[in-house]
Amino acid sequence: MRAVTAEQRRARLGRRHLLAPGERAEDPAGAARAMVALHGTDPSSVHLSCWARTADCGVAEVERALHDDRTLIRLTAMRRTVFVTTPDRAAVLQAACSREVAAKERRKLITLLADSGLGGGTEPGARRWLAGAEEAALAALRQRGEATAAELAADDPRLAERVVLARGSRNEARASVAARLLLLLAAEGRAVRGRPRGSWTSHRYRWSPLERWCPQGLADLPAADAETELAGLWLRAFGPAPAEDLQWWTGWTLTRTRKALAGLDRVEVDLDGTTGLLLADDQDDVPEPEPWAALLPALDPTPMGWQRREWFLGPHGPRLFDRAGNIGPSVWWNGRVVGGWATDADGRVVHRFLEDVGADARAAVAAEADRLTALLGGTRITPRTRGRTWLEEELAATGG
Numbered sequence: 001m002r003a004v005t006a007e008q009r010r011a012r013l014g015r016r017h018l019l020a021p022g023e024r025a026e027d028p029a030g031a032a033r034a035m036v037a038l039h040g041t042d043p044s045s046v047h048l049s050c051w052a053r054t055a056d057c058g059v060a061e062v063e064r065a066l067h068d069d070r071t072l073i074r075l076t077a078m079r080r081t082v083f084v085t086t087p088d089r090a091a092v093l094q095a096a097c098s099r100e101v102a103a104k105e106r107r108k109l110i111t112l113l114a115d116s117g118l119g120g121g122t123e124p125g126a127r128r129w130l131a132g133a134e135e136a137a138l139a140a141l142r143q144r145g146e147a148t149a150a151e152l153a154a155d156d157p158r159l160a161e162r163v164v165l166a167r168g169s170r171n172e173a174r175a176s177v178a179a180r181l182l183l184l185l186a187a188e189g190r191a192v193r194g195r196p197r198g199s200w201t202s203h204r205y206r207w208s209p210l211e212r213w214c215p216q217g218l219a220d221l222p223a224a225d226a227e228t229e230l231a232g233l234w235l236r237a238f239g240p241a242p243a244e245d246l247q248w249w250t251g252w253t254l255t256r257t258r259k260a261l262a263g264l265d266r267v268e269v270d271l272d273g274t275t276g277l278l279l280a281d282d283q284d285d286v287p288e289p290e291p292w293a294a295l296l297p298a299l300d301p302t303p304m305g306w307q308r309r310e311w312f313l314g315p316h317g318p319r320l321f322d323r324a325g326n327i328g329p330s331v332w333w334n335g336r337v338v339g340g341w342a343t344d345a346d347g348r349v350v351h352r353f354l355e356d357v358g359a360d361a362r363a364a365v366a367a368e369a370d371r372l373t374a375l376l377g378g379t380r381i382t383p384r385t386r387g388r389t390w391l392e393e394e395l396a397a398t399g400g
Contacts, residue, residue, distance in 0.1 A: 001268055001269060001275070002267075002283070003269065004240050004269045004276065004278070006311040009271070009335075010312060010335025010336065011289060012239075013335045014289040014292055015289050016034065016236075016237055016286075017034060017237070017302050018034045018054075019052060019294045020290060020292040021290065021292060022289065022290060024054050024055045025053050026054070027054065028050040028066075028072060029071040029072055030054070031049065031050045031053035032050070032089075033086055034053065035049070035053075035237060035302070035305075036085065036089065036230070036301075037083035037085035037301065038050070038301055039081065039299040039300065040074050040082040040083050040084040041081055041082050042383060043196060043200065043201055043203050045297040045298055047059060048381070049296070049300050050062050051375055052296055052300070059377075062200070063200060070213060070214065072084050073090050073214060074192065075090050075093060075186065076098055076101055076102075077093040077094070077098050078093070078250050079251040080101050080104075080105075080251075088219070091218040091219040091226075092226045092230050093226075093230065094189045094226075095222065095223050095227075096223065096227045096230040096260075097250060097252075098189060099188075099223065101251075102184065102188040102189075105187050106130075109163075110123055111123065112163040112165070113129060113130060113177075114126040115163075115167065116161075118163070118177075129158075133159060133181060136156040136158055137178065137181050137185065137191075138185070138190065138191075141191060141208065141209045142209050142212075145208065146207060146212075147206060147207060148205075149178040149207070152207075153177075153179075158177060159177050159178040160177070160178070161176070161177045162176060162177070163177060185207075186207075191207050191209060191210060192210055192214070194207060194213065201381070224260075224263075227256060227260040228259075228261075228264060230260070231246060231250075231261050231263075231264060232279065234249060234250075234305075235277060235282075236279060236282065238305045238306060239278050240276035240278040242275060242308060243257055243258070243261060243277060244307060244308070245306045245307050245308060246260075246277075248306075248307035249305060249306070265279065265280040265281070267279075271311075274308070291360065291364065292332075292334060292364070293332065293333050293367070293368050294331075295329065295330075295341050295349065295351065295365070295368050295369060296329065298327060298329050298383030298384070299327065300327070303330060304326075312337060313336075313337050316354050328340060328391075331351050331353065331365055333365065338353055338354060338355055338357050338361065339351055339357075339365070340352060340354070341372075341391065342381070342391045343376065343380045347376055347378035347379055349369040349372045349373045350369070351391075353365075
């Protein structure tokens with residue numbers, strides 16, 4: 001079995017993920033395609049992930065791609081997580097991952113409705129009640145063109161009803177049917193998160209029916225074909241890697257992962273004692289890129305692309321990942337995580353190293369920090385990971 005070194009994997013990372021300066025994309029859509037999809041749970045991370053992979057894009061360019069040209073679209077996909085990708089890739093993700101997510105979300109919502117006494121308090125009644133609420137929500141969305149959950153709730157009394165979340169726990173809360181229903185419609189590919197209320201860092205979205213956002217709709221692909229295509233896209237971007245990493249990334253079962261991979265022409269390689277996979281037409285080593293530095297945001301698709309991360313993360317995982325497995329802002333040098341970054345009270349990017357990286361790396365990272373500070377234009381970034389990062393704690397202690 002051919003061995004692939006960690007150095008070669010890091011060289012691929014720099015080139016395939018468009019982080020080496022000579023590899024950067026021309027526009028946000030190109031950045032998203034290179035990564036299969038960008039994590040979109042944190043709205044600001046979409047912009048920052050695009051900026052790290054393009055040369056001249058700022059807030060306006062990403063906003064135009066998301067909301068005007070609509071070359072990017074938000075959808076609920078792998079692991080019930082929001083992603084941003086191009087419409088053609090969205091069709092693959094929808095068939096390969098979102099449909100299953102949507103089926104689970106529909107069952108959960110029916111249970112919530114019944115437990116909250118709607119539809120007579122029974123699951124069959126809640127199912128019928130939900131069908132009427134769906135029709136009302138989609139009719140209101142089409143009438144308005146776009147709307148917030150609160151606006152929909154004002155259009156029909158059914159959408160203003162409340163359901164109880166986490167009943168009996170310390171996290172018990174009440175939410176409108178409109179808010180929960182929009183999440184289901186998004187997972188089913190019938191509604192789309194549009195321009196948020198407020199700034200580009202806001203997650204208070206307006207919603208639109210899919211056909212308004214994407215008139216041609218999303219291609220209706222067979223699930224098995226889509227799963228194999230998605231596995232190939234992931235291997236092209238993240239390979240070589242173990243099959244278990246693909247299983248974790250997609251949220252599939254082991255059986256589904258094996259079936260998806262069985263449709264690909266692939267080879268096994270040795271990754272320092274672990275069996276990894278490469279596409280058969282992608283076995284040649286890639287040249288080492290020129291030295292590069294990157295400041296990646298929380299939940300960036302690069303560090304979130306694998307479950308086994310020691311080959312680029314080293315011992316720094318506990319400082320950068322929270323208990324839920326979400327990474328905060330990270331500093332990279334030549335394919336390795338070497339530190340973290342945050343914004344101070346004035347919106348300036350500050351960074352700290354977790355190891356000695358040398359003068360060249362320090363200068364390159366400082367230049368990236370200056371570039372990012374200019375792009376942010378004074379906006380302070382607060383990652384939506386659980387708890388503050390180690391650097392945010394340090395800044396808070398010093399009044400930064």
